[in-house]
Amino acid sequence: MKWLKFVLIPALLALNGCASMGMSAYPLAQLTEKYTDDTSKFLAVDDLIIHYRDEGTGPTLVLLHGVASSLHTWDDWVDRLVPYYRIIRIDLPGHGLTGSDPSTESYEIPYMIDKLEKFLNKLSIDDIYLAGNSLGGYVAWNYALHRPDRVKKMVLLDAAGFPQDMPFIMSFAALPVIGEMAGFMMPKFIVNMNVNAAFGDDDKVTDALQQRYFDLTMRQGNREALVSVFRTMKEQTKNPHLGDRVKEVKTPTLLMWGDQDEWVPLEVMKQFEQALPNSQSIVYEGVGHMPMEELPIQTSRDAHGFFTLGKTLSSPLVLAP
Template sequence: MKAELREIRGIKTYVERHGDGQSPTILLLHGFTGSTSTWQEVIKILSATYQVVVVDLIGHGRTEAPIDPARYRMDEQIEDLHQLLEELQIVRPIVLGYSMGGRVALGYTATYPDQVASLLLESSSPGLRTDEERQARSEADAKLAERIEREGIKEFVNFWQDIPLFHSQKKLSDEQRLAVRTERLSQQTIGLANSLRGIGTGSQRSYWDDLKRIELPVFLLTGSEDTKFVTIAREMEKHLPNVQHETIKDAGHAIHVEKPRQFATMIKSYLKV
């Protein structure tokens, strides 16, 4: 494993590379409150076959958390990824994103479709369709950002781990739940607050209309207990020209955390390697 801090467009960015550099590359993008550590179990399996590149997105993990919320915007993060891949000399990776990271992965693919081999989205969406939906979500995210800054990381994590989206994680072992909580607690207040302001679902543009133009292979993965994102994936299927959707039984939003071996095996099976 090679870990380093690279300056990408003025932001110190933490990145790890695992496996053989001559193998096909899979780029893994974590979700909100996540980091490279969320992928540990998946990396162990995938790095036997692929070069696995994991990055802490802006404001998360060991990557810098600037004070300007505009620096977290989708278009900025897309250009960060573009420069990072160029510097690492990675050509046409397989891009896999979870939740928020999935939205970044989709945005990157819509912007640079010829530079992505295939797109894998775990529990993610193309954003919200209408201005009204985006406005309402943006206002809710702004209030949550203020709450993080007012109450601090620990109080926010106590709240966040109990939202319905993560109820299925209560079935994890004590060790697994502690690892998830520790990862969340390691975040920076300004990083999480500005992520909500800059790249929350209400802040990004909708990519629904872009789906029909994405001709490369797309794999959608959802957990059976995450009914909201199962529904979103089924709707996405109608618009993507080259798509496969699989739902993993008895899993919730964070499939790679809840069922990492099944998740990684399904990824390898889809990629036929």
């Protein structure tokens, strides 16, 4: 199989050119200059330097992004919710400006929970509201299970948590040989395909959005870390016991889902509904995998209503059984 990369790489280079093939790591200083602002901070947790933003005052709301994403996915939510909360959002290990962890080759859930726990402890944060999308949602409900005393309420947006088919691009990148290739070469058109597939409305996908996802994928170590995450997810999504402990989560939970999600389908949301004893749900018509980016005004309003009033302000989309 080693011959494959010697055939594919020249062909892809001929089609796309070196600049867009994602074969070189971007300097961290360059990415930091472009993707930080006055609210950006860095905190050492073990061998990892976590990039996060800390904005506003009030009850603490912690936001966790999805796979192959970054804390910037919450920009529009923060704009609307910062008058009411202290909002802390982080680049998860292996993502964004946080980058890969030199002390691990695996980013399984116990590792993610441990890093989130130590991060919050270092900031001396006690009670939190918690919201997570996709992989971040998987981390969120597992963290709520781990620390029910700390998480007051939780929003899961198109969260992983039950067996399902992996998105094709991620499944493909997790394959032997292909994964090793992706560790040193991740073409921009592949990143763009991922971003486009995550949105229900292609018109919401801008050039700047695609560029941000590509740039942060090019941070040193992120490509290798993403392959590790993809492989872990591929293994876990085939595990028939993946969601066995969801029913143990007692935290009041709001499920937000896009009805056009091709990555984590509505069937997964229905399983969460059945398993979570204290939950409510809302489905957004025409929206894909990341409702907070695609429909920020309505989703942030619904999250705020749930946190403060215990109910959403939108009318739920009625689904067929």
